[in-house]
Amino acid sequence: MSEVFVVRNQLGQYWGKKKRWVDGTKAKRVMVCKHEDEGINLLVELGARDIDLRGEVLAVTANDKGIPTVDPSEHLLEDPDDLKPAPEPEETESSEPGELENASEVPISAEDTDSLHSG
Numbered sequence: 001m002s003e004v005f006v007v008r009n010q011l012g013q014y015w016g017k018k019k020r021w022v023d024g025t026k027a028k029r030v031m032v033c034k035h036e037d038e039g040i041n042l043l044v045e046l047g048a049r050d051i052d053l054r055g056e057v058l059a060v061t062a063n064d065k066g067i068p069t070v071d072p073s074e075h076l077l078e079d080p081d082d083l084k085p086a087p088e089p090e091e092t093e094s095s096e097p098g099e100l101e102n103a104s105e106v107p108i109s110a111e112d113t114d115s116l117h118s119g
Helices: 036-049 110-118
Strands: 002-008 056-062
Touching: 002 036, 036 056
Parallel strands: none
Antiparallel strands: 002 056
């Protein structure tokens, strides 16, 4: 185990590897800095983009794989990586290839629209 540094905000969330805040429930998604000054620089950069940020750089231990030991935040976040994509709608079969199922899908040419307005 080695000492590493992580950035934590005022809600107890950690800066993640995918450049967004994570709640720490999956520690492998937390960004790790090997040196404290890297963590401080990261915190300064984040603070420049978000003036309401109140963060800190924490020294934590990491396992042999470099995953930090962090306490999960009480303010849990929905992780977009955990969301399953919506199922694709099934295609309906028509009797002829290229046949339109609905009359509202019939393309109208410019000539057709001109004749509608002239009448």
